[in-house]
Amino acid sequence: MNTNESTLSIVALGGVNEIGKNMYVLRYADDIIVIDCGSKFPDESLLGIDLIIPDISYLLENRDKIRALIVTHGHEDHIGGIPYILKQLNMPIYGTRLTLGLIEVKLQEHNLLGITDLFTINAESTLEFGNIEVSFFRTNHSIPDCVGVVFSTPEGTVVHTGDFKFDLTPVNDEYPDLHRMADIGSNGVLALLSESTNAERPGFTPSEQLVGENIEEAFIRAKKKIFISTFASNVHRLQQVIDAARKTNRKLALLGRSMVNVVSIAHELGYLKIPDTMLIEPSDVKAYEPHRIVVLCTGSQGEPMAALSRLASSDHRQLEVLAGDTVILASTPIPGNERNVARIVDNLFQLKAKVIYGSASITGMHVSGHASQEELKLMLSLMKPKYFIPIHGEFRMLHQHRLLAESVGVDQNNIFIVNNGDVVDITNQEAIQRRRITTGNTLVDGLGIGDVGTIVLRDRKLLSEDGILIVVVTLSKMEGNILSGPDVISRGFVYVRESEALLNEVRQITVQTIHKLHEKKNITQWDFFKQMIKESVGNYLFTHTKRRPIILPIIIQV
């Protein structure tokens, strides 16, 4: 993004054509502002990888120009990359109180507290970074304290919505600031970046209060213990669980590290109101009658190590689900998690629990935190942008969002569907997208950040499918005759004790190959030699097993 002085440039380092690792960059002249710094979970093709974060090469090259990291809210896909990226690039961080509270927990876990300055903002804050003035507007979402961001630059105003929905009856009176949004629109918006998660979904996302009503009803009906699982970060929903527990005179126990963490921070910062004597320790649950108990727990996505999964398989060290208990899954499985969630429901039924699960449209136990089509049109109508860049979604979501923008009057030539790294440059009110900067996925594996590449992943894939077969042989330096071996070792291919005949044949083939090469005096061309063993053994195994393990010949000369 080397541009002339008066150009406004916008680029995503992550978050378009994907759900996750949101990171957007706005640059005017020598001032760069970063918006969000998320992570995402790898799909099943990235074997052994723990996490994906954005490739920040561009930011590293321009580190002297970076003024701030502004964080719109505290979800993982907006804050999860922070501890990894701060190690390479120090930036002051701006966020609301709850957002910074959640970031601090992360920094603490990585022993990074104090590594950078954290500045608390609220929806009324204004900040100045060189030529860029930054202000905010309140939105709602499935976590409290979310903001959209307004960038006023000499070139014009850019709005980034963050994640949002229009919940007009929000749980904790955090109304979306419609009047402020209308004002911003009236003053003219050059470019809008708006999130697209639910752009495929018709209608208007229901209010979170709907879930509260259904939770309360289920609590009234439940005769014994209640277990309820939801995303820990959904503080509004946690409040509604607390309210229902109060109304039905139940004590509340918390299970799961992230649940305990979030409740503690949200309570401390005043986002959760918990009656004084309501919280009890899981170990004290036994002291109460079953109908006096609610257990709020993690694991609603079927995570195998989380509380709900352990409870379902009677594997929790403190609590157990008994016949007649009620278990509520206040969530919808994210694609890919269905099987794990189904397994939990199976197990809970085995325990003779009553389980409220399945499609949220039937149970009423979940609503989305994201704007559906009518709300996206409402945002576009309020902001009336000249240029529109749909963000935060896979391609089909961005595509549907484009159609929505066209339907409310945005000129189709002024809509930019970009890839991560595509730069939109606006000069004299004219936008073009012609250049790209380097970006992509940085893979985190254990302590390694970016050290696992395609070769390692390809090997893991091959290993996972058919394992490895190692052929070891020792030759004498002088005559090239076999001093020991060939020995054959297998991992993940066949179980050696049950495959003697097959592995004997591999030894034979290796010996024959060595003899053949010997005759041709090719014994010292090591690469050729290894290649010949690989091929002859590989062909034999494929013919006889239809499997292709990695074949690794090790030849030692002494």
Place this chain on the structure above:
Amino acid sequence: MNTNESTLSIVALGGVNEIGKNMYVLRYADDIIVIDCGSKFPDESLLGIDLIIPDISYLLENRDKIRALIVTHGHEDHIGGIPYILKQLNMPIYGTRLTLGLIEVKLQEHNLLGITDLFTINAESTLEFGNIEVSFFRTNHSIPDCVGVVFSTPEGTVVHTGDFKFDLTPVNDEYPDLHRMADIGSNGVLALLSESTNAERPGFTPSEQLVGENIEEAFIRAKKKIFISTFASNVHRLQQVIDAARKTNRKLALLGRSMVNVVSIAHELGYLKIPDTMLIEPSDVKAYEPHRIVVLCTGSQGEPMAALSRLASSDHRQLEVLAGDTVILASTPIPGNERNVARIVDNLFQLKAKVIYGSASITGMHVSGHASQEELKLMLSLMKPKYFIPIHGEFRMLHQHRLLAESVGVDQNNIFIVNNGDVVDITNQEAIQRRRITTGNTLVDGLGIGDVGTIVLRDRKLLSEDGILIVVVTLSKMEGNILSGPDVISRGFVYVRESEALLNEVRQITVQTIHKLHEKKNITQWDFFKQMIKESVGNYLFTHTKRRPIILPIIIQV
């Protein structure tokens, strides 16, 4: 299942507490009848496994008593195990014409044609095997020519529904035979085995005709080429595609091996009516104007190698999707396939196609082939069984099916929710479930059937996560000093060229470990020696990388 003469025994070898690999066994005295012989796909934990089939140890032990394999219909989860199991156990196979046609294709692919006798039955057939008389009743499902099976034994009548729905306006006038079912019920049913796939779904599954109407409407609206993808085996839906093509004056091309196979068999056997000049070769599509073309293709589940996926990524050697073409996904993604399907839709939108996708309740392009709750209650009400065994479903489906049975008056003590291998014995009209036979999953990997066990799978899992690190060292037999190495080889752990320092350290640690052992004269205790190297290298790597590759020390003595 060693029982006395007058006991009727029922057991599942596959199909309960799972979706897939259906196989049920009915035994009276010395006569055994097997119902269905399915396969299922492995989940992601079974790395490298191609297919799962039932463990048939019980049948092998009783091979002299097996009279027949009766197949209810031609879906993979009912016929997919046949070629693998016939290799070990020859049984005559009974099925309807289409079912046998599809089985023959399988046998041909495995070079097994003629290995056993195939007997064609229809809904009016009756068979006798010793003391057991077998008859059938017509049902509907998402493949034609399905039957339920009635077993009349001296102990009483057992009914197995096969897969079914009640489509009262079926596409090809294959009405479910309500009157026959009512008759069977009137004559008394001792035990009913009924499928549970949709036992969680309220209401009545819509008729397949609904899909036909929506296909026709979409065809009328389409301006250019139409691509439509569905399960090849859904012959009713294929017929509706053909009918819509005829009405809109379009030619039909077929893409994908299974589509070509099924259309050819179904056409030949008279299950598909195709106008004489309608079918064209994919290579001839170019010769027609776009609005004259329908392409019917495989890949509706997002299978990466299937036609639709190739078309979406512009990677098909004969055809391409162009701007303005219509693509219809007449299917619902099976859990686990959502991401692959979503990727295809993304790519099709990139090509500027119109795509009809997403929830079938919105598009109307798919209906289930399985009975919903009201239909399951209808079957139970028609059959009025004394004993009920819900089959064909995961535990929560069986559980919901049990509740439905109770709601229509089946005594709750007469409902058996079983595991694969649990035997229900009925003697003098009294059923008990107390004994088990051996069964389970037989894993197919390449040509190997059952030769991949837990150790190999555990290794594949470890290899897939952090790879393998091999440490090779040659020692002299006499003094035990190092003659060559230690050499370090890695696959799937780190990329060697970028990890010199780390691997050098591994070499150092190996040398130190050898020296230490040398001093203590432990050098010849090989297992201990290897264990020490594993531990010292493993600890070092975990501390420095937080990864745990398999560590494989190879020590050669010469």
